[in-house]
Amino acid sequence: MQNLQSIISSHISTLYSDILFSATLSAPPKPEHGEYCFGVFTLAKPLSKSPNQIAEEIASKLREDTTHFTQVNVIGGYVNLSCAANVWMDILSQVENQQQEKKNQTIVVDYIGANAGKPLHIGHICTPSIGQAICNIYRHLGYYVIWDSHFGDWGGIFGKLIWSFKNDWIAAFSTESDKISYRKAFLNNLSIDSLLELYQSFHIPILGNEDDAKIKQEDRENGARIEFKKLVSWDFENVELWKKFTAISITEIEKKLGVLEIKATYNIGESFYEWLNLPRPNNEDYPNLEFNMKDIVRELIEKWVATQNEDGSVGVVFPEESKIPSCILQKKDGTGLYLTSDLAAIKYRMTNGWNPSKIIYCVDVRQQLHLRQAIWIAKKAWGLENVELFHAFNGFIKLKEGTMSTRHGTVIFLEDLITEGEERTSQLLAEKWRTGDNALSPEDIEAITIGAIKYSYLSQDREKDVTFDWDKALSFEWNSGPYIQYACVRAAKIVGTIEIKKYDYSQIEWLSPYDTALIRTLAEMEAKIQITADTYKPHTLALYCYDLAVCFNSFYVHTPKILEESDADLKNLRLTLCRLTADKLTLWFDLLAIQMPSEM
Ligand code: ARG
Numbered sequence: 001m002q003n004l005q006s007i008i009s010s011h012i013s014t015l016y017s018d019i020l021f022s023a024t025l026s027a028p029p030k031p032e033h034g035e036y037c038f039g040v041f042t043l044a045k046p047l048s049k050s051p052n053q054i055a056e057e058i059a060s061k062l063r064e065d066t067t068h069f070t071q072v073n074v075i076g077g078y079v080n081l082s083c084a085a086n087v088w089m090d091i092l093s094q095v096e097n098q099q100q101e102k103k104n105q106t107i108v109v110d111y112i113g114a115n116a117g118k119p120l121h122i123g124h125i126c127t128p129s130i131g132q133a134i135c136n137i138y139r140h141l142g143y144y145v146i147w148d149s150h151f152g153d154w155g156g157i158f159g160k161l162i163w164s165f166k167n168d169w170i171a172a173f174s175t176e177s178d179k180i181s182y183r184k185a186f187l188n189n190l191s192i193d194s195l196l197e198l199y200q201s202f203h204i205p206i207l208g209n210e211d212d213a214k215i216k217q218e219d220r221e222n223g224a225r226i227e228f229k230k231l232v233s234w235d236f237e238n239v240e241l242w243k244k245f246t247a248i249s250i251t252e253i254e255k256k257l258g259v260l261e262i263k264a265t266y267n268i269g270e271s272f273y274e275w276l277n278l279p280r281p282n283n284e285d286y287p288n289l290e291f292n293m294k295d296i297v298r299e300l301i302e303k304w305v306a307t308q309n310e311d312g313s314v315g316v317v318f319p320e321e322s323k324i325p326s327c328i329l330q331k332k333d334g335t336g337l338y339l340t341s342d343l344a345a346i347k348y349r350m351t352n353g354w355n356p357s358k359i360i361y362c363v364d365v366r367q368q369l370h371l372r373q374a375i376w377i378a379k380k381a382w383g384l385e386n387v388e389l390f391h392a393f394n395g396f397i398k399l400k401e402g403t404m405s406t407r408h409g410t411v412i413f414l415e416d417l418i419t420e421g422e423e424r425t426s427q428l429l430a431e432k433w434r435t436g437d438n439a440l441s442p443e444d445i446e447a448i449t450i451g452a453i454k455y456s457y458l459s460q461d462r463e464k465d466v467t468f469d470w471d472k473a474l475s476f477e478w479n480s481g482p483y484i485q486y487a488c489v490r491a492a493k494i495v496g497t498i499e500i501k502k503y504d505y506s507q508i509e510w511l512s513p514y515d516t517a518l519i520r521t522l523a524e525m526e527a528k529i530q531i532t533a534d535t536y537k538p539h540t541l542a543l544y545c546y547d548l549a550v551c552f553n554s555f556y557v558h559t560p561k562i563l564e565e566s567d568a569d570l571k572n573l574r575l576t577l578c579r580l581t582a583d584k585l586t587l588w589f590d591l592l593a594i595q596m597p598s599e600m
Helices: 002-015 041-047 051-064 085-096 122-140 156-172 176-188 192-203 210-232 236-259 270-274 293-302 338-351 365-382 414-431 442-458 481-495 513-523 525-535 539-558 568-591
Strands: 036-039 069-075 078-083 106-110 144-148 314-316 327-330 356-361 388-391 397-399 466-468
Touching: 002 051, 002 085, 041 051, 051 069, 051 078, 078 085, 085 513, 085 568, 106 122, 122 144, 122 236, 122 397, 122 414, 122 442, 122 525, 122 568, 156 176, 156 192, 156 210, 156 236, 192 236, 210 236, 236 414, 270 338, 293 314, 293 327, 293 338, 293 365, 327 338, 338 356, 338 365, 365 388, 414 442, 442 466, 442 481, 442 539, 481 539, 481 568, 513 539, 513 568, 525 539, 525 568, 539 568
Parallel strands: 106 144, 106 356, 356 388, 397 466
Antiparallel strands: 036 078, 069 078, 314 327
């Protein structure tokens, strides 16, 4: 690409000596116009000429260069060109030899944010998928990436779980020895479902007199608050229960998100920033914390960023022009808030030796204000000129059919969604005679199902809400994960185990428009990955995979049987194009954290 651009630039500079111009090349809207086009509109002002006139002048200059261009024409301020085979060969060799250099920079991605004690639901496709793609893409670009799940292992929910465990479950046994053996059995067989049962039993609607029910619920809430306070003050039993509940939640989240190819480096929980020195439930190896939330609040008061209110609480009032509503960092009883723990997390990440140049928050849109406040306060207090703090927020996913029937009311659990998906995939494959001996492996069915789910979310702008529709997600005919997977499998199959011979570039004199379109699309890769990284929007890369799959399919349909091609150089070139398509699609799906099936 660089070469073609510099060829064009050097012609333009001989034409207009002191003008610097770099052509932005793209595919013309209609293939009959040419293979590449570029606009010259920015030259109109410095040259004081109409774009059309400039385009004509440039076109006649380029026409003289018959080594590189076979056809040049002008349409309304655009120069359209078709290139000689040697130019295409150069472009292709750049694609083949692309390499990423190591960047000496660290990026922290804060991205799963799941909460302990609750099973994963359909919404957990969103931030984890976006975040994982961003992590993978930055790592591919040569950055050192730290995947930090900012795990929600703290808060009132633990008081509720513990209260329910002690009062609704254990208390139901009359003798002390029954209580002890039940307790032991319960904790030994602990699962995420048992935590859900505890949570639900805490909230069961109490039938009968409404006032009576309210009082009872109030008692329960008070009881839960007391249990939580005991946890905060290191009550041995409650800490032990917290550790068990948290550990099982992490295991569960890692297992379920693992199916979606999502895996954090660290599950540093919110509790960590409470400075309670709780045991690390997962024994992960991250640096210790050197300060607590109270230190942060004190520091912010000293720096005149936060102020103490009359009632003893501490808050921040933002300047009017920022239009950010004021907030509280410490309650009058001295406890910190969610916002305070995020400030502690920023300070921790900046001072623990990681030294990131970016902290990217993949957190949903509802937390926009929260993160604006956190980022504003952090910048005000600590400067942080050399680090970018960015909230790559995302919208939600909902089902077209509305809610699905699940075991538990209206929540659509991730597990149920995946099970339904696998049934639908198998059904669809059966319609394509992929049954019996011809059936796909369970791994391939899983790759197709997960690919369908993840691609349908990742191919849309993360800022928007997405309606999930099984028919579209699993369509083999249009923009979907399976469509792209199919193109990839097809491309790989053509090459099979053939060893592609080195072809002689100089011997190739003619390429079909399908060859050149495929090379051109492959050559867009680097730019697309860069846009994806710069905007933190994986849909650019996802849609690019679709473009390449469409382009490959049209190449496949219009190219005579490659293996029967008599021109050995052309045959090897086309096999190379198939190989590159399969390899690159696999790589980019890998960046989006989607697997390719081996068969389809
Ligand atoms: N656990 C939080 C929630 O469910 C999300 C955490 C997002 N990350 C952060 N640094 N605040 O709301």
